[in-house]
Amino acid sequence: MLVEIYSSDECIYCVNLKEWLDNKNIQYKEKNVSNKKLLEDLKNLGGIGIPFTVIKNGDQTHKVAGLNYKKLQKYLEID
Structure with missing residues (x-):
């Protein structure tokens, strides 16, 4: 499973998401949208805000906008 988070340092919801994932021992790759290319990548994925999480599991890709713990x-596949 690959987890990518589009975020920024100033976003408190992004900080909360990363802390939540850390507490669940879930590894993720952070993509800071202060980098213009990563911001463009976010837009190409259909993201309009942060945090924006992309979860790739096998042949399935899920996108979660915002801090939606239920969807995450x-x-x-955690409790």
């Missing part, structure tokens, strides 16, 4: 738990 479902797609990460």
Whole structure:
């Protein structure tokens, strides 16, 4: 499973998401949208805000906009 988070240092919801994932021992790759290319990548994925999480599990890709714990738990297959 690959987890990517589009975020920024100033976004408190992004900080909360990363802390939540850390507490669940879920590894992720952070993509800071202060980098113009990563911001463009976010837009190309259909993201309009942060945090924006992309979860790739096998041949399935799930996108979660915002801090939606219920969807994150479902797609990460955790309680």
